[in-house]
Amino acid sequence: MDLKVLSQSGGCASSGCGSSTDRLTHLPEAIRAKVNNHPCFSEDAHHHYARMHVAVAPACNIQCHYCNRKYDCSNESRPGVVSELLTPDQAVKKVLAVAANIPQMTVLGIAGPGDPLANPERTLETFRQLSEKAPDIRLCVSTNGLALPAVAEELCKHNIEHVTITINCVDPDVGAKIYPWIFWNNRRIKGRKAAEILIEQQQKGLEMLVERGVLVKVNSVLIPGVNDEHLKEVSRVVKAKGAFLHNVMPLIAEEEHGTFFGLMGQRGPTNAELQTLQDACAGDMAMMRHCRQCRADAVGMLGEDRGHEFTLDKIETMEIDYASAMARRAEVHAEIEANRAAQREQTGETFVSLSSLKRNLKPKSEPRPVLMAVATTGSGVINQHFGHAREFLVYEASAMDVRFIGARKVDLYCSGDTTCGDAETALQKTIRTLEGCEVVLCAKIGYEPWGQLEAAGIAPNGEHAMEPIEEAVAAIYREMAESGQLDRPKAEPQRMSA
Amino acid sequence: MAFKIIEGCVNCWACEPLCPSKAIFEAKPHFLIDAKKCTECEGDYADAQCASICPIEGVILNGMGVPVNPPGSLTGIPPERLAAARAEIQAR
Numbered sequence: 118m119d120l121k122v123l124s125q126s127g128g129c130a131s132s133g134c135g136s137s138t139d140r141l142t143h144l145p146e147a148i149r150a151k152v153n154n155h156p157c158f159s160e161d162a163h164h165h166y167a168r169m170h171v172a173v174a175p176a177c178n179i180q181c182h183y184c185n186r187k188y189d190c191s192n193e194s195r196p197g198v199v200s201e202l203l204t205p206d207q208a209v210k211k212v213l214a215v216a217a218n219i220p221q222m223t224v225l226g227i228a229g230p231g232d233p234l235a236n237p238e239r240t241l242e243t244f245r246q247l248s249e250k251a252p253d254i255r256l257c258v259s260t261n262g263l264a265l266p267a268v269a270e271e272l273c274k275h276n277i278e279h280v281t282i283t284i285n286c287v288d289p290d291v292g293a294k295i296y297p298w299i300f301w302n303n304r305r306i307k308g309r310k311a312a313e314i315l316i317e318q319q320q321k322g323l324e325m326l327v328e329r330g331v332l333v334k335v336n337s338v339l340i341p342g343v344n345d346e347h348l349k350e351v352s353r354v355v356k357a358k359g360a361f362l363h364n365v366m367p368l369i370a371e372e373e374h375g376t377f378f379g380l381m382g383q384r385g386p387t388n389a390e391l392q393t394l395q396d397a398c399a400g401d402m403a404m405m406r407h408c409r410q411c412r413a414d415a416v417g418m419l420g421e422d423r424g425h426e427f428t429l430d431k432i433e434t435m436e437i438d439y440a441s442a443m444a445r446r447a448e449v450h451a452e453i454e455a456n457r458a459a460q461r462e463q464t465g466e467t468f469v470s471l472s473s474l475k476r477n478l479k480p481k482s483e484p485r486p487v488l489m490a491v492a493t494t495g496s497g498v499i500n501q502h503f504g505h506a507r508e509f510l511v512y513e514a515s516a517m518d519v520r521f522i523g524a525r526k527v528d529l530y531c532s533g534d535t536t537c538g539d540a541e542t543a544l545q546k547t548i549r550t551l552e553g554c555e556v557v558l559c560a561k562i563g564y565e566p567w568g569q570l571e572a573a574g575i576a577p578n579g580e581h582a583m584e585p586i587e588e589a590v591a592a593i594y595r596e597m598a599e600s601g602q603l604d605r606p607k608a609e610p611q612r613m614s615a
Numbered sequence: 616m617a618f619k620i621i622e623g624c625v626n627c628w629a630c631e632p633l634c635p636s637k638a639i640f641e642a643k644p645h646f647l648i649d650a651k652k653c654t655e656c657e658g659d660y661a662d663a664q665c666a667s668i669c670p671i672e673g674v675i676l677n678g679m680g681v682p683v684n685p686p687g688s689l690t691g692i693p694p695e696r697l698a699a700a701r702a703e704i705q706a707r
Contacts, residue, residue: 175628178668180689186670187625202628231627297691300629303660305667307691342707377690382705 148361151278151332154223154450155255156419158279158334158362160407160521163419164497164586165453168224168257169215171208172201172414173239177231178263179299179315181285182377183338183368186231200414201429202230205242212247214432215416216254217442219423220449222416224279226257229413234264237271244275253443255279259336263299263315265322273329280326281334281364282319286344287354289313294343297377320358327359334362334405339386339394340378341368352398363398364405367391388553392522406523409508418495420508420524460497460585484603486515488522489590490551490575492559499581499589503562506547511554512586514594519587525550548573555607556593558586574607616678617653618663620646623674630665630675639665 144152156163177186203211212225225247227233233240244256258272259281272280286292292312299311306314326333335355337348344351352363368385370378386394395404409419417423490509492501511522527547544566551557557575560582570577581589597603617638620630624645631639631646636659638652648665655678656663666675666683672690673682687693692700 176632176668177627177629177670180670186627186629231629235629236632297689300668303633303664303667304662340707342704378704381701383707384705 148332154453155257155279156224157226157257157281157405157408158332160405161457161497162223163407164493164495165221165457166224167219167222167416167418168226169212169219169222169416170226170228170411170413171203171211171243172230173203173205173208173243174227174229174233174236174413175202175231176235177229177261178235178301179232179261179311180297181261181338182295182297182383183340183370183379185375185379187375200424203429205239205246207429207432208243209246209250210437211427211429211432212254213251213437213439213442214435215427216251216446217435217437217439218426219417220442220446221418221453222254223450224255224257225251226259226281228259228281232261232264233258234260234268237264237268241268241271241275244272244277248276250439251443253446257281259283260322261315262319262322263301264318266318266325269322269325269329272326273331277331279332279334281336282323283336283338284316284319284323284351284355285337285340286312286347287316287320287351288347289316291344291347292316295338295340320354323355323358323360332361333359334364335360336364336366336408338368339365339391341384341386341390343383345386345390345394348394349397352402356402361403362405363402364408365391365395365398366408366410369410388523388525395523406521407510409524409526421494456496484516484598485606486513487556487594487597487603487607488513488554489556489558489593490525490554491586491590492557493586498583498585499558500560500583503557503559503566503577506559509551509554509557510586512590514590519590519594544569548575551575558589558593616655617650618648618655618665618678618683619650619676619680620648620665621674621676623671625671627670629668629670633664633668635659635664 152158152162154162154166156166156168216222227240227243240258247254247256256275256277257279258277260283262282262284265282285295289309289312292315293309296312296315298305298307299315301311301314323333323335335351337344337351339345339348348365355363368378368383370376370383370385372379372382395406398404407419411419412422412424414424415422416427489512491499491512492503492506492509493499494501506527508524508526510524513520513522527550548569554575556578557570558578558581561579562577567577578593581592620639622645626641626645631641635656636652636654638649639646640649663677663683666677669675669684670689672684672686672688675683677683687697
């Protein structure tokens with residue numbers, strides 16, 4: 118069988134602008150240009166470019182069972198959480214400061230901590246100032262969709278090319294289990310009726326944006342037993358209406374977050390459940406798998422948060438000359454693009470050798486796919502020490518291609534105190550995060566974790582430090598195939614429970 | 616008569632811009648309602664706006680000192696059904 122990647126004219130790496138499964142390579146040039154440096158809309162871009170959110174929008178017009186409106190926590194990283202609420206003027210100052218100091222920051226999003234469109238004056242004022250002062254930054258907004266039809270026209274005036282709508286259902290009976298109430302036309306509406314209105318507004322808003330040429334990403338929270346099967350229908354519906362990308366995210370529900378679902382003991386999906394659903398939806402729709410479910414005031418590359426470097430008191434003291442910053446940013450972006458082009462060429466060669474590997478295999482036996490975890494700080498290469506990684510990127514290598522599956526966080530949000538008593542150690546927790554992976558690639562790794570990983574059936578590998586991720590994953594897969602490891606089922610861990 | 620915000624308010628800002636009388640203001644440890652300005656939305660809206668968007672049960676009292684959103688009114692699960700609802704949800 119031919120490798121899908123090679124049959125495409127763009128010559129892109131298997132993930133990224135992008136993968137055969139994510140289907141972004143089929144896009145017209147104009148749209149690819151729009152997403153090329155947007156870390157949330159393009160998987161490949163997220164290795165190279167950063168984003169930031171400014172928390173200017175506190176109020177919300179609906180209640181979701183996975184959200185707690187008490188949002189001040191500096192130790193948590195999850196949607197809806199922020200530390201410092203900003204006025205539009207403060208937000209603009211912060212954006213310029215970040216853009217000058219983190220030149221790879223290409224996207225400014227407003228994502229809360231409430232609903233940006235339930236705070237239209239604050240949100241639109243921030244966009245208005247930024248489109249004037251920082252024309253090289255893409256503006257982006259994320260919404261529950263209730264107020265979207267009312268402000269869609271206005272959004273387009275502010276040069277918004279990317280909008281994310283959170284759509285968890287298209288059936289009010291499902292919606293009633295997720296949204297207890299909405300605030301609509303100056304009244305609180307509860308139950309099924311509330312979900313019905315919300316769904317209607319979301320769908321109308323989606324249609325209006327698509328008509329106006331805005332790229333729409335649909336976020337869905339996967340809630341086991343509530344909307345898991347239903348999300349396939351959601352994917353079909355939003356694709357038919359012209360949504361660009363579907364991002365199915367796992368429910369985060371811990372008791373200490375104080376959300377309804379957390380307090381009631383609603384479970385989140387397992388990694389396997391999430392991947393199965395994403396794969397099922399992928400038949401209909403381009404899927405986003407690299408979402409990190411970041412805070413409404415996150416700053417930096419998707420896997421990191423540098424918000425503490427840009428608190429209000431710190432940005433007060435920064436003098437920003439944006440004209441010169443913009444020149445420097447353009448240089449940095451050009452360097453990144455040159456680097457990406459070089460990586461694409463390298464990765465292309467890998468696939469040729471992968472396909473030759475396939476020809477060497479015995480007929481009939483299709484080697485099984487293998488999951489591998491990667492520690493990286495960005496730039497698309499393996500460049501992080503195992504012990505420093507707060508998340509791992511998981512790739513699936515098969516005889517057909519190498520594809521990006523998702524990111525797994527190690528400890529980015531609170532889940533109780535793990536440093537005391539009988540709680541599992543940080544290392545054990547990390548190893549549990551890597552469940553299902555057979556190899557972990559990193560720049561370096563200590564003796565202790567090496568031994569524990571091996572005992573857990575995961576082979577540590579530091580031999581591909583500073584190499585492009587997909588090429589290294591393909592090379593290891595090839596070695597595994599040649600040494601006969603793929604003819605055997607996956608090694609079972611010696612001392613791990615599911 | 617005036618509404619009152621009490622302890623438990625999470626400072627989410629949702630009520631502040633909605634008040635037709637500009638009676639709600641930011642304060643520590645939580646937002647407050649200026650009793651002299653509050654009209655309970657009479658003449659402006661059928662339902663008091665602050666209490667219609669407030670996401671926290673029990674933290675807004677009406678002029679009689681009674682919570683406008685009593686326990687269970689916002690989650691949709693009355694207290695007597697809470698245990699059963701929890702069991703259903705945990706079985707998912």
